[in-house]
Each structure stands twice: as structure tokens, then as C-alpha cells.
Amino acid sequence: MSIKIGLLGFGTVASGMPFLLKENKDKITAASGTKLEIAKVLVKDDDEKKRLLAAGNDFNFVTNVDDILSDDNIAIVVELMGRIEPAKTFITKALEAGKHVVSANKDLIAMHGKELIRLAQDKGVAFYYEAAVAGGIPILRTLANSLTSDKVTRILGVLNGTSNFMMTKMVDEGWTYEAALKKAQELGYAESDPTNDVEGIDAAYKAVILSQFGFGMTIDFDQVVHQGISSITPDDVAMAQQLGYVIKLVGSVEETPSGIFAEVSPTFLPKSHPLASVNDVMNAVFVESIGIGESMYYGPGAGQKPTATSVVADVIRIARRIKDGNVGKRFNEFIRETKIAHPDDVKSHYYFAINTADEKGKMLCLAEIFNSEDISFEQVLQQKANGEQARVVIITHSVSKSQLVNVTEKLQAVADFKLLNTFKVLGE
Amino acid sequence: MSIKIGLLGFGTVASGMPFLLKENKDKITAASGTKLEIAKVLVKDDDEKKRLLAAGNDFNFVTNVDDILSDDNIAIVVELMGRIEPAKTFITKALEAGKHVVSANKDLIAMHGKELIRLAQDKGVAFYYEAAVAGGIPILRTLANSLTSDKVTRILGVLNGTSNFMMTKMVDEGWTYEAALKKAQELGYAESDPTNDVEGIDAAYKAVILSQFGFGMTIDFDQVVHQGISSITPDDVAMAQQLGYVIKLVGSVEETPSGIFAEVSPTFLPKSHPLASVNDVMNAVFVESIGIGESMYYGPGAGQKPTATSVVADVIRIARRIKDGNVGKRFNEFIRETKIAHPDDVKSHYYFAINTADEKGKMLCLAEIFNSEDISFEQVLQQKANGEQARVVIITHSVSKSQLVNVTEKLQAVADFKLLNTFKVLGE
Structure with a gap:
């Protein structure tokens, strides 16, 4: 028997999944307790280019999502389309159809995660999204599984690769913001409208999700204060260096006596702080807690293979839980009443x-x-x-x-x- | 209903457990799905000092292990005595009595893990030991749960806090090996016989365990080549710096075409490598893999609260699996035929x-x-x-x-x- 997967989207990350499933087949099959198989892939146009990308694989391209949603053989739907719509509608329909869902869509989960999680609970299906925060870094599962015994007091993260690449150029090489942005766009790290990356919006989405796993509280996206890097001048960078600091765009979520507070802002980090040497497009999440004290989780925040690795880890976990008969478990089981700090x-x-x-x-x-x-x-x-x-x-x-x-x-x-x-x- | 725990030993780490269980009670109870309770603690002598340490707790001290092993109310035995004997005998008896076991004993697991794991499997009970490698860093569970989708090609680790503290003094402040050792002994980081720490033996134990989780292969301790830091001179350190490197004691496990190879040795790390800035008593495990690429897990390698946090995470996982009815699962399910590299x-x-x-x-x-x-x-x-x-x-x-x-x-x-x-x- 095998577990069949329906993929929504066949962009960069999605097209990395067949590679991993093939390259690492024995280990993945053993861990899942069953064979995993991509059965259908939803695309806008079933064109020649995609056929080439998919060459050597057994799946079919479909252009109507219902071909996946109404297919009783498909147990797991993996959404890798990004943006809010139609991803939200498709995920909702998939959950309603009793399918387990894996997504890497941070925007959607930060904005509408609450209702999707509730729907998944109602339907007794799994909804996992490890890849939504810090791509290849398994930070959500680590918070959910290993730091269950610990009490997190603050999370600090370099959560956006594009802005970190730019800050590295601005700090290490004295570039202006404008020059760093131009380079990031040339290299394909930044989009033509870079707002989400450079203004801290993308990092704020991730802070919303981290607040759930780290603190058990669901803060709204609008409650995350965010300030970007566009106002940082070479003078600020030089001053920071003279005073013993490195500037980076840092997302932080902390618990105070009155509640939690989340923000994304340029932050002066002491040069000896582990986050200070996280450079280029790499991400890292630094966790302060009463038990472990200080720990850090470092890796690529984006990219085809790292993100696909996190997605497949979610799929394996679902497959395994289907086999073990406890697939309805929430991804994050740590839930407290949400209180926002004064x-x-x-x-x-x-x-x-x-x-x-x-x-x-x-x-x-x-x-x-x-x-x-x-x-x-x-x-x-x-x-x-x-x-x-x-x-x-x-x-x-x-x-x-x-x-x-x-x-x-x-x-x-x-x-x-x-x-x-x-x-x-x-x-x- | 609650799950009762028997503690073997009441040294530094063990006495940190009541703190965590109390301080983080709600979260731990929710994650376990039940209350966790330390019922009995095995000590050599039930003396006044221990009573003071234990003040305000409900457990009883016992001086005969049978009082724990024959207590049907105790489901989980936590071994924190260290060394091979009598820990090995006690764990064996506990597993034979159908109790789940958590241990932080790297020496024992590296030397005799194979037979204990087999016994646990035969008895259908859990045997977990997250704290045995890199104390507070949840590296074993991360390899077992999150990197299931990935193929690890090399693991590099700063795995021994004592020697890393000494290397930091030798590299950053130009100290001799002898001066660094003296300081480490004064601070209580190094024992009067520092052999295990400075000669790479302790790190080699951890490399044995990492080879199981990272590569699915059980290498014997004797197959791990180990070279310590005692021969490193200030000249070597100065040369390294001049050539762009930092020297650290690094444990490595890698897979070659013919099999795996594990060793612990002083290693020149490029200054920009993430492991190069892991200083003082901190540990880190750097994982190279085909999916994620490069990721690093950083934190304290020892200490009361960090180690207790890992131990309690194991206990929670066992409690949860008892509740879910799948407690017999191995800690590490990734197993291949062991092949040693040419x-x-x-x-x-x-x-x-x-x-x-x-x-x-x-x-x-x-x-x-x-x-x-x-x-x-x-x-x-x-x-x-x-x-x-x-x-x-x-x-x-x-x-x-x-x-x-x-x-x-x-x-x-x-x-x-x-x-x-x-x-x-x-x-x-």
C-alpha cells in the first residue's frame, strides 16, 4: 500500500519534492511506514516546460483542483502555490474533504491559520506547515516536540533571507541600502516590489507563527509591530560597528508579566551574539528559555531543496500518524489564552x-x-x-x-x- | 491519573527535574496528556543534605533500587547516575520489569546501547536518551523526526564543553593548554583526571550515538579515532589564525562511498564557518545534508537545567505515547547495515x-x-x-x-x- 499525495502548484519548491522522494526513497519509506507517491499535480497550464521538469515521474498534471479534491485515493494535499487566494479556498476544500494538508504558505497561515487549524481539528485531519517558518530549519517541530519541557521567555530570529543578505552587504562591505537592494534583485533574492522582505512583513508573518509554537498564544498579524531596513544608513552601520554591534533585521517575540509582544525591527546585536554571525541568506532562530537557557537553530530560510525537505518531513509525519492511528493531532498542541503585553x-x-x-x-x-x-x-x-x-x-x-x-x-x-x-x- | 517516575541518582541534573516539573507544570501536563510525578528517588545515603535539596517535594528517597523496580505504580525510570555500573544493571532490570527508561548516560549508551535498545524492543518499552548528546540541544530528536526526509552526508560537532572552553581560552587569549586546563579545573568544568574531556573520549561517545541517528549505522566506540587537544601549542594556534582558521576539538561522522567514518580531532575551521564562533562551554552540531544543505543546532552541552530539560522532554514523549498507545516505538528508527569506510x-x-x-x-x-x-x-x-x-x-x-x-x-x-x-x- 502507498499513500498518495496531491500537489497544488509546481513551482520551485514543489518541483524539488520528486527529487527528495526519489533520492531518499528507502529512508523516507521506512520512516513513513509506507510508500509515498505523488499522484496528481495541479498546474495552471499543462505545458511543455512542466512536462520536461516532471520527466521520469509517474504523476499526472491536472488543471482543475477538483480532480485532486474528489480523488478518494489522495490522502494528503500539499499546497505550495503561495499567496492567499486561491490557496485558502483550496486548502479549505481539501480539509473539508477529509484530506490532510501540508503547506509552506506563511502569509496564509499567519493571516488565516486560526480558522484553518480549527477546521482541521473539526474534521480530525492533520494540517502541518513546518516550512512556513525559516524554510529548512525544523524550528516549529523542535518547539512543539523538544521544548515542550521548557518555558520559552524570548525568541529572536533572523527570519528573512533577502533582508539578511542586504544587511550583510551593508554591514560587512559598507554598501548603501539602495546598492544592496539592487544586488538582491539581480540575484533573484528580492522581487521587483521588495516591500514584504525589506519592510519586515514577511518576518512578521513568521513571528505570528512562532508566537503560537513558542508561547501558545495566537497574536494577530496586525499586532506585530514591524519596521524595515530601508531607513538604515551607512552612518548607522558605522556607528554600530564602533560601539561593538552588528545591525540585523530581527523578529522577536517575548513574554512579559502582562502578556506577549512581537515585533520586527532593525536591531543592534552585540558582535559576540550567535545571531550576529548569521550572514547572507541564512536564517536562524535564537531561543531563550528557563531550562535550556540559550539555544539557536541555524539553516537556509528558503530555497527549493531546504523547503521541500521540511514539507516532506511533514508528509512523513502525517503518513506515520495515519499508520499509528493518531493522525488527528494538532501540529502545535501548546495553547494558552492570548494576552498582549502592556x-x-x-x-x-x-x-x-x-x-x-x-x-x-x-x-x-x-x-x-x-x-x-x-x-x-x-x-x-x-x-x-x-x-x-x-x-x-x-x-x-x-x-x-x-x-x-x-x-x-x-x-x-x-x-x-x-x-x-x-x-x-x-x-x- | 498521573504517571509516576522513579529517579536513579540525585546529583546535579536529577535535582533539576523537580524544578522544571514545578515551574512548567501546566505546559508539561498538557503535553504529556497526564500529570507527571516523581515518586521515588534512589540515593546511596538518605542524608540530611539531600533532604534539604528535596524540600517541598512529595517523593521518597530509597536506598535499594528494588524499591523502584518492584513498584508497579512506577512506569518510567530515569537513570542519571552516570558511569557504566551499576547504571547498566539497573537499566537492564528496569527494562526487564517492563518499565520505560530515560537516560543521559552517554558512556553507557555508546558502549552498551545496542543490547539495551534490543532489550527495550523485546519488552515493547521505550528507551530514550536525548540528553546523552550535547545536553540541552535537541539534536537526536531533530535527526530522528525532522531530518527523516533528508540524507545526511556529514555531521560536525563541538561536542565537549570542557575542551571547548579550553580551546576558546587558547585561541582568543593565547593561553597554553596547561593554563587553560588549570582554569577549567578551578571552575569545575574539568575533573582532576581530565582525560575523557581533553582526549576526545567524551566526544567520541557522542559521535557513536550521532552515527546511529544521522546515518542509521551503529559504529563501535573503538572504531572512532580520537585525538585530543593536549598536543596543541600556542604556535599552532597562532599559525591557524594567520592562515584564517580557528582550532577547535571537532567530532565528525561522514559517509563515504564505502561506509561511514567517525573521528574526534583538533580541526582547523575557517573563521567564517558557523562552528568557529561556538565558544566557551557551548556545544553545536553542524549537519550537512542533500536536502537542507547546512544547518546547525547550538546550545549548552551540559549543566543542570539544560540536561534536565532534555530528560523531561523524553519523559513527556513517553507519557504521551503511553496515552496514544504507541509507546514501543524506538527512539531512532533509522537503521541500515553498518559499513565502515575504507x-x-x-x-x-x-x-x-x-x-x-x-x-x-x-x-x-x-x-x-x-x-x-x-x-x-x-x-x-x-x-x-x-x-x-x-x-x-x-x-x-x-x-x-x-x-x-x-x-x-x-x-x-x-x-x-x-x-x-x-x-x-x-x-x-
């Missing part, structure tokens, strides 16, 4: 870059503003900027989100100061 | 440090010896050593174990050359 409880060190007239008394005035919000300095650097301007760079001690809002408003209200940038700083 | 197939770049009389023709003679074994140079550095001696440092291109043996013999046969050290070099 801004007073969310604290971090911060970097402020401020331009000011190079006149007597400006530093005093600046110190007074920070002091009025009870914010103290950890490092201060004043440099001659161009002309009559001086640049002041401040790394603060711990500051709450409430304090941050207040001090930012006060700084913006003083005409003499120009607040260039504010970024999070990870304390040592 | 020395011709095991290849690496190498570092040679050689002293020679500072006379004409010596470099020519050296080049002829390497050339006679078909070994070519990647980097060569000649320096004035003390007095009439010159030091030659060579990084070779790929060399097989057979070539390595031959060239070493030839070098040792020439009275003019003194072969100071030979270490593996990881190619970029």
Missing part, C-alpha cells in the same frame, strides 16, 4: 541618532529630555557632522515602549534636534 | 607543522616527500624558528587517510625533519 512591560535598550546644531547647551538639553523620562545612557558619542551640525549617538539603558513613545515625541518637539533613527539594541 | 575514501585537508634544519635543499626534500604521495599544497609558510631550525607549516589539498599514514611515516623516517603536529583542516 507597553510599560516591553523593555529594550535603544540606539538614538540625533543631529543637532553644534552649539553650547545642546547636550545638556538632550540629557534633560531623556532624564525627564527616566531614561539613562549606557554609551554616548558626539561627532562633528557636516557644517554647523553635530551628530549625537546614544545607547540607552532599558527603556519601555511607553517611555520610548514619550521621549520620541519630546525630541521631535524641539526644533533644534533632528531624530535621524531609533533602533532596538540587544543588551549583552 | 581509509582511501576518507579525505580531508591537513595542517602539518614541521621543524627542519635551516639548510639549503630542505624545502625541496619536503616537497618531494609530499609529491611522492601525490599530496599537493594549498598554503605553505616557512618561518625562522629558534637557532638553526626553521619551521615549515603546510596546509594540503585533499589527502586520504591512507596517504596521511604514508606521508607521516616518510616524514618521520627523515632525521632532518621533526613532525610537530598534524591536524585536520576543514575546506571552505
Whole structure:
């Protein structure tokens, strides 16, 4: 007997699946307890190019999703189309038809995961999506299976390969944001509209999913604050280096006394921090917890084979659970009431870059503003900027989100100061 | 209903278990599907000190293992005594009594795992040991559950915290081996007899277990070649740095066309390699595979809470499988016929440090010896050593174990050359 799979989509990742299933057949069959077989592949057009890609395989291309949904021989549907629609409709129909579903669609799961998970539960079928976060890194299953004994206090992740590639160029080679983006587009890492990658939206989708597995709470996408890398200047990068830091786009989810807080933002990482040496398109998830303490999971965040490997691991797990008779289990069984942190409880060190007239008394005035919000300095650097301007760079001690809002408003209200940038700083 | 646990030993790790079970009670109970309860703890002497440690807990100390083995209410036995005996006898008896067993005992599992695993299978009980490799890092479960879809080609690991702490001092601060060892002993990282840690024996135990999970093959401990860090000199460290490398004690298991090969040896890692920045007592396992490509799992390799976290994760998994009715499953289900690699197939770049009389023709003679074994140079550095001696440092291109043996013999046969050290070099 074999378990038959219906593939929705035959793009980069999907076309990597036949490779893995063939190349690693014995191990996969043994682990599944049965043969896995791709039976049908949904494509828009059943054209020559796809036939070439599929050469040597036994599956059929279909152009109507019903050919898969109504096929009683297909037990598992793998959705690799991306975007919200028609993926959402197809997954919904597949779950309704009693099929188990594997997806790598982070946008969809972050935006509509709740209802799809509920539907899967109602139907007693599996809905797994390891590949949706950090592609090849098995972070979701690790959080669900191994860190069950532990209590996670914070997750920090370099979750977007495109922006990390760009930040690596900006940090290691002093490139501007614009030059780094151009290179990323030339190499096919960034799309012509790079918004999702560079503005932290893609990483925010992943933070939503990580909050479920790490903290048992389902935060909404809209509740994830996100700030991208487009405002980072070579001056910021140089300042970071001088002060002992590397800037990266970091997604973070943490639990405070009042609840969890998730955000994606450029972050100053101490050079010795394990995330600081995660370069190029690689991803990593750094977990802080009361038991293990600090652990990190590093690997490719995207790409055909890494993503297909995670997808096939999900398929194997479903096949095995079908055999073991416990396939209805949720991918993530850790569920608590969702509570969002109060801004007073969310604290971090911060970097402020401020331009000011190079006149007597400006530093005093600046110190007074920070002091009025009870914010103290950890490092201060004043440099001659161009002309009559001086640049002041401040790394603060711990500051709450409430304090941050207040001090930012006060700084913006003083005409003499120009607040260039504010970024999070990870304390040592 | 609750599941009752019998603890064998109440040392550092064991006394961390009540903390985790209490601190993380809700999550652990939900994941287990039942309450977990330590019922009895086996100790040598039921003394006052232990009573203090155990204050506030409900379990009883016992001094006779039979009080646990014959207690039908105890379903899971957790062995945290270490060493071979009496741990082996106790685990054997526990399995024979139909109890599930969790152990963190790498020595025992590396030396006698095969028979214990077989016994567990015969009895239809679970025998799990996540904590035996790299303490807090969930590497075994990750290999068993997530990399099932992948084919591992090589595993490289910084697997021993004590020696890595020492290497970090030797590399970052230029300490001698002796100074680093003294410090490690002062801090309690190294025992008064540090052999197991510094000679690569402890790491070799872990390589045995990793070979099972990564490659499905059970290599014997005696088949793991191990070389320690005691022969590494400040000169070697300085040379490595000059050539772009960091030296660490690395355990490696790789598959060649003829079979697998495992060894533990000081290894030159390119500075940009993710393992190169794993410092102090931290461990990491770097996995190369056909699907994911490169992934790394980083965390504490020892310590009370990290190790207890891995142990409790195993206990949760067993509790859950008892509930799901599939508790007899092996921890590692990936099994192939064990084949050991032929020395011709095991290849690496190498570092040679050689002293020679500072006379004409010596470099020519050296080049002829390497050339006679078909070994070519990647980097060569000649320096004035003390007095009439010159030091030659060579990084070779790929060399097989057979070539390595031959060239070493030839070098040792020439009275003019003194072969100071030979270490593996990881190619970029």
C-alpha cells in the first residue's frame, strides 16, 4: 500500500519534492511506514516546460483542483502555490474533504491559520506547515516536540533571507541600502516590489507563527509591530560597528508579566551574539528559555531543496500518524489564552541618532529630555557632522515602549534636534 | 491519573527535574496528556543534605533500587547516575520489569546501547536518551523526526564543553593548554583526571550515538579515532589564525562511498564557518545534508537545567505515547547495515607543522616527500624558528587517510625533519 499525495502548484519548491522522494526513497519509506507517491499535480497550464521538469515521474498534471479534491485515493494535499487566494479556498476544500494538508504558505497561515487549524481539528485531519517558518530549519517541530519541557521567555530570529543578505552587504562591505537592494534583485533574492522582505512583513508573518509554537498564544498579524531596513544608513552601520554591534533585521517575540509582544525591527546585536554571525541568506532562530537557557537553530530560510525537505518531513509525519492511528493531532498542541503585553512591560535598550546644531547647551538639553523620562545612557558619542551640525549617538539603558513613545515625541518637539533613527539594541 | 517516575541518582541534573516539573507544570501536563510525578528517588545515603535539596517535594528517597523496580505504580525510570555500573544493571532490570527508561548516560549508551535498545524492543518499552548528546540541544530528536526526509552526508560537532572552553581560552587569549586546563579545573568544568574531556573520549561517545541517528549505522566506540587537544601549542594556534582558521576539538561522522567514518580531532575551521564562533562551554552540531544543505543546532552541552530539560522532554514523549498507545516505538528508527569506510575514501585537508634544519635543499626534500604521495599544497609558510631550525607549516589539498599514514611515516623516517603536529583542516 502507498499513500498518495496531491500537489497544488509546481513551482520551485514543489518541483524539488520528486527529487527528495526519489533520492531518499528507502529512508523516507521506512520512516513513513509506507510508500509515498505523488499522484496528481495541479498546474495552471499543462505545458511543455512542466512536462520536461516532471520527466521520469509517474504523476499526472491536472488543471482543475477538483480532480485532486474528489480523488478518494489522495490522502494528503500539499499546497505550495503561495499567496492567499486561491490557496485558502483550496486548502479549505481539501480539509473539508477529509484530506490532510501540508503547506509552506506563511502569509496564509499567519493571516488565516486560526480558522484553518480549527477546521482541521473539526474534521480530525492533520494540517502541518513546518516550512512556513525559516524554510529548512525544523524550528516549529523542535518547539512543539523538544521544548515542550521548557518555558520559552524570548525568541529572536533572523527570519528573512533577502533582508539578511542586504544587511550583510551593508554591514560587512559598507554598501548603501539602495546598492544592496539592487544586488538582491539581480540575484533573484528580492522581487521587483521588495516591500514584504525589506519592510519586515514577511518576518512578521513568521513571528505570528512562532508566537503560537513558542508561547501558545495566537497574536494577530496586525499586532506585530514591524519596521524595515530601508531607513538604515551607512552612518548607522558605522556607528554600530564602533560601539561593538552588528545591525540585523530581527523578529522577536517575548513574554512579559502582562502578556506577549512581537515585533520586527532593525536591531543592534552585540558582535559576540550567535545571531550576529548569521550572514547572507541564512536564517536562524535564537531561543531563550528557563531550562535550556540559550539555544539557536541555524539553516537556509528558503530555497527549493531546504523547503521541500521540511514539507516532506511533514508528509512523513502525517503518513506515520495515519499508520499509528493518531493522525488527528494538532501540529502545535501548546495553547494558552492570548494576552498582549502592556507597553510599560516591553523593555529594550535603544540606539538614538540625533543631529543637532553644534552649539553650547545642546547636550545638556538632550540629557534633560531623556532624564525627564527616566531614561539613562549606557554609551554616548558626539561627532562633528557636516557644517554647523553635530551628530549625537546614544545607547540607552532599558527603556519601555511607553517611555520610548514619550521621549520620541519630546525630541521631535524641539526644533533644534533632528531624530535621524531609533533602533532596538540587544543588551549583552 | 498521573504517571509516576522513579529517579536513579540525585546529583546535579536529577535535582533539576523537580524544578522544571514545578515551574512548567501546566505546559508539561498538557503535553504529556497526564500529570507527571516523581515518586521515588534512589540515593546511596538518605542524608540530611539531600533532604534539604528535596524540600517541598512529595517523593521518597530509597536506598535499594528494588524499591523502584518492584513498584508497579512506577512506569518510567530515569537513570542519571552516570558511569557504566551499576547504571547498566539497573537499566537492564528496569527494562526487564517492563518499565520505560530515560537516560543521559552517554558512556553507557555508546558502549552498551545496542543490547539495551534490543532489550527495550523485546519488552515493547521505550528507551530514550536525548540528553546523552550535547545536553540541552535537541539534536537526536531533530535527526530522528525532522531530518527523516533528508540524507545526511556529514555531521560536525563541538561536542565537549570542557575542551571547548579550553580551546576558546587558547585561541582568543593565547593561553597554553596547561593554563587553560588549570582554569577549567578551578571552575569545575574539568575533573582532576581530565582525560575523557581533553582526549576526545567524551566526544567520541557522542559521535557513536550521532552515527546511529544521522546515518542509521551503529559504529563501535573503538572504531572512532580520537585525538585530543593536549598536543596543541600556542604556535599552532597562532599559525591557524594567520592562515584564517580557528582550532577547535571537532567530532565528525561522514559517509563515504564505502561506509561511514567517525573521528574526534583538533580541526582547523575557517573563521567564517558557523562552528568557529561556538565558544566557551557551548556545544553545536553542524549537519550537512542533500536536502537542507547546512544547518546547525547550538546550545549548552551540559549543566543542570539544560540536561534536565532534555530528560523531561523524553519523559513527556513517553507519557504521551503511553496515552496514544504507541509507546514501543524506538527512539531512532533509522537503521541500515553498518559499513565502515575504507581509509582511501576518507579525505580531508591537513595542517602539518614541521621543524627542519635551516639548510639549503630542505624545502625541496619536503616537497618531494609530499609529491611522492601525490599530496599537493594549498598554503605553505616557512618561518625562522629558534637557532638553526626553521619551521615549515603546510596546509594540503585533499589527502586520504591512507596517504596521511604514508606521508607521516616518510616524514618521520627523515632525521632532518621533526613532525610537530598534524591536524585536520576543514575546506571552505
